[in-house]
Amino acid sequence: MNKIGFNVLAWSAGMSDELFPIIARLKEVGYDGVEFFVGSPEEAAYKKVGDYSRDLGLEVTAVTVVGAAENPISESAITRTKGLDRIKWSIDRAHDLNATVLCGPFHSAHAHFAAHPALDEEYAWGAEILHAAGEHAAQANIVLALEALNRFECYLCNTMSQLTKLVTMADHSNVRAMFDTHHANIEEKKYALALQTVSPILSHVHISENDRGTPGDGHIPWDDAFAGLAAINYKGWLTIEAFSRNDPGFANSIGVWREYNDPWHIAENGLKFIQEMCIRHNL
Numbered sequence: 068m069n070k071i072g073f074n075v076l077a078w079s080a081g082m083s084d085e086l087f088p089i090i091a092r093l094k095e096v097g098y099d100g101v102e103f104f105v106g107s108p109e110e111a112a113y114k115k116v117g118d119y120s121r122d123l124g125l126e127v128t129a130v131t132v133v134g135a136a137e138n139p140i141s142e143s144a145i146t147r148t149k150g151l152d153r154i155k156w157s158i159d160r161a162h163d164l165n166a167t168v169l170c171g172p173f174h175s176a177h178a179h180f181a182a183h184p185a186l187d188e189e190y191a192w193g194a195e196i197l198h199a200a201g202e203h204a205a206q207a208n209i210v211l212a213l214e215a216l217n218r219f220e221c222y223l224c225n226t227m228s229q230l231t232k233l234v235t236m237a238d239h240s241n242v243r244a245m246f247d248t249h250h251a252n253i254e255e256k257k258y259a260l261a262l263q264t265v266s267p268i269l270s271h272v273h274i275s276e277n278d279r280g281t282p283g284d285g286h287i288p289w290d291d292a293f294a295g296l297a298a299i300n301y302k303g304w305l306t307i308e309a310f311s312r313n314d315p316g317f318a319n320s321i322g323v324w325r326e327y328n329d330p331w332h333i334a335e336n337g338l339k340f341i342q343e344m345c346i347r348h349n350l
Contacts (some may be wrong), residue, residue, distance in 0.1 A: 068345045071338060072100035072128060072306035074273075078318035082107035087269060094111065096335055100126035100228045100341045102306050103164055104317075106156045117164035127159040127266055128168040128271065128304060138176035139196040140189040140223060145195055148330035154200045154211075162207040169204070170212035170245045174233055175223040177216075185223045192238035193223065202294055203240030212245040217253040220321075225254045229267040234268050244268045248292050248309070249275035259295040266299035273308040274341060280327030282307060283340035295346040301350070305341055310347035 075086060075092050082103065093101055101120055102310075106115075117307040120127050131154075133139065139150035154173055174193050197211070204211050213234060215224040224230045231242050244265050248258075255261040262269070275286040283289065310323045312331065344350070 068101040068342070069302060069305050069350055072102050072126075072127065073098050073334050073340050074102040074104075074130065074308045075311070075335075076130075076317065077103050077309045077333060079314045080082045080106055081314065082109055082112040082124040083164045083256055084112075084115065086116055088115075090116070090125065091123060092331075093334060094123045094125055096127065097338055100128060100306070100333075102130060102308070103166075104237050105129050105131040105164075106206070110160065110163070113160045113163035117166070120262060121165050122193070123267045127164050127317055128170065128177070128306060129157075129167040130171040131157040131161075131169060131173055132177040133173045135173075135176045138179060138208055140174070140175045140193045147192055147297045151196045151199055154196070155203045157320055158168035158200065158204050158207055158211075161209055164229050168210060168212050168271050170214055170273075172214045172216045172221055172265055173226070174213050180221050185229070189223060190233055190236055192339040193233055193239070196240045196244050197233070197237040201237065201242040204241040205239075205318065209241065210270050211242050214245045214247055214273075215250060215254070216221055217250045225250075227251070227255065227261040231265055231268060237337065243270040245273065247273040247275055248287050249273070249277060249279065249308075252287055258291040259298065262295040262299050262301075266301075269301060269304055272296065272301065273306050273310045274305050274337070276327075278327050279310045279323070281309070281333045281340075284328065284336075284338045289344055290298055290348075293344045293350055297350045305345075306334065307337045307341070309337070
């Protein structure tokens with residue numbers, strides 16, 4: 068069975084000792100790993116949290132974003148350089164966490180839009196930055212798993228086809244792709260085709276319900292998703308990404324205006340659901 072992880076963004080985007088009880092309980096619930104958001108400026112905390120997780124026997128993955136002031140596809144070369152610097156900083160913090168994967172939509176600024184669809188030069192600019200980031204990630208033995216987002220959060224990569232184009236252009240073995248069931252539910256025609264498209268470069272998967280609550284409680288076509296993963300013989304992480312209002316600053320930044328499920332309901336029931344689906348689909 069594939070390893071199953073849980074993203075602590077359901078509680079907090081911060082990085083401190085306050086995460087310790089959450090991490091410990093996730094271990095007790097039965098998770099193989101825990102995923103953290105890389106964003107907090109408290110650099111020393113990353114190693115403490117990473118070491119605590121490792122000592123409990125949990126593996127670690129990480130997720131990050133970039134903003135408009137550090138947009139890797141900006142017309143400004145100065146801004147693109149700031150984007151590369153930010154991604155490198157995030158790689159370093161992921162390394163402090165003992166993470167093996169740094170995922171997220173850091174190919175472009177989150178929720179920052181131009182008055183046009185993605186341009187060829189934007190893909191080229193992004194690919195150049197990501198290739199350089201891949202060089203830095205290789206030194207830390209970290210895979211960069213880029214994420215396609217829905218049209219309301221991103222315009223460069225909404226689909227697995229667009230994401231595959233960008234990763235291919237980046238041309239680095241440490242620059243790969245991830246699949247998120249929530250975003251794919253909005254943007255893809257069929258899960259099976261999307262997964263086949265991205266399969267050669269797929270390195271990470273987020274299990275996320277249509278409302279960002281407990282997996283299995285909504286209308287995501289889960290049998291299609293797990294059958295599609297089984298068909299491509301996917302062997303990476305299955306990590307639950309769900310959100311709440313527990314961290315108001317982060318919730319406001321991503322448009323989370325209500326509660327979907329209690330985080331522990333998501334964690335406990337979501338794990339059982341993924342395990343059942345993996346058994347059903349021989350994943």
